[in-house]
Amino acid sequence: MNPFTFNTANSIRFGAGMIKQLGEIVKNGFGTRVLLVTDPGMIATGLVEHALAALKDADVEVEIYADVQADPPEHVIQSAADHAVRAKVDAIVGLGGGSSLDVAKLVALLACSNEKLADAYGIGNAKGPRLPLVLIPTTSGTGSEVTPISIVTTGSNEKMGVVSPVILPDVALLDPELTYGLPPQITAATGIDAMVHAIEAYASASPNNNPMSRMLAIEALKLIGSAILTAVHEGTDRQARADMLLGSMLAGQAFANAPVAAVHALAYPLGGHFHIPHGLSNALVLPHVLRFNIVTTPQPYADLAPAAFPELSKLEGQERAAAFCDALAKLALDCGLQPNLRAMEIPEDILPKLAADAMNQSRLLMNNPRPLTEADALAIYQTAF
CATH class of the missing domain: 1.20.1090.10 (Dehydroquinate synthase-like - alpha domain)
Structure with missing residues (x-):
């Protein structure tokens, strides 16, 4: 058999209602102040409120970055990372589809490592360290919550990838109830x-x-x-x-x-x-x-x-x-x-x-x-x- 490497998220938690455990997961493992990375569509659905309620119940303070765009461009990622630095957060929580999760991965990296996004493109170029990271998918498609990959739109229409096990999350939290309203x-x-x-x-x-x-x-x-x-x-x-x-x-x-x-x-x-x-x-x-x-x-x-x-x-x-x-x-x-x-x-x-x-x-x-x-x-x- 050929040699191989297999990497995945450190912890995977799956189950209906699992979002209620978010606050305790963060508080017991990562700190008491987080940046929640999401997008306007998620805010409109009300799903973000479930995450905020769980964090509040555990006395975790939350900053929200909700300006993620589909096919996220570089300036969105840098803006979110700057927000995390200014807010002095202990951890990053990504909630949404693949774009929000991809942005959250890179925010956790850039807000902690002093790496530049341009230097992280490619395979194995992101070195870390990064902030603690929890990813919560609300669609059943990208698998971004367990991948070491983040896709970025560069220039007007080109896409590039950051591929590194460094950006695998500490916790992938999967709650099927968050997908019930998907059109x-x-x-x-x-x-x-x-x-x-x-x-x-x-x-x-x-x-x-x-x-x-x-x-x-x-x-x-x-x-x-x-x-x-x-x-x-x-x-x-x-x-x-x-x-x-x-x-x-x-x-x-x-x-x-x-x-x-x-x-x-x-x-x-x-x-x-x-x-x-x-x-x-x-x-x-x-x-x-x-x-x-x-x-x-x-x-x-x-x-x-x-x-x-x-x-x-x-x-x-x-x-x-x-x-x-x-x-x-x-x-x-x-x-x-x-x-x-x-x-x-x-x-x-x-x-x-x-x-x-x-x-x-x-x-x-x-x-x-x-x-x-x-x-x-x-x-x-x-x-x-």
């Missing part, structure tokens, strides 16, 4: 995103692809595959919501250690140029990238297919891998997601630019099981159009 479109997009994490982790060409990640990826697909349509169309189903949140976390653990590949590389330019939510960007290119990959490397996808779609177990090899691609495309449609780039009002003449930008994601493309050129990327976008 169907967000439930669908984030759910497909989590499936992509599991699929790409399992098939990753990374030398750190490992048995633990593959096991977690399979279990994630079982949970999400059986729950996603119920969660989308019957959003108050408690079991479906719990399965989605747990599946998302398991997929996060998988790809945190066996990194994702070309699906994400081609999705990022869609988000950067058109501000399409990350999960939807992944869904739009997913079946097309997989159809490209199975030409030379069908087996990982044939292995995975029955986990998400048990009825595919009767097929074998290339046929099963191709059916897996078709089933994923149909699932996105059944969830109510847009079918193609044209439906997102993306002009066809920008496809060459998207392909060129995708090639900048070298840290992701190197993990793809089939080498992919700029011409290949353009052909995939054209098929997805």
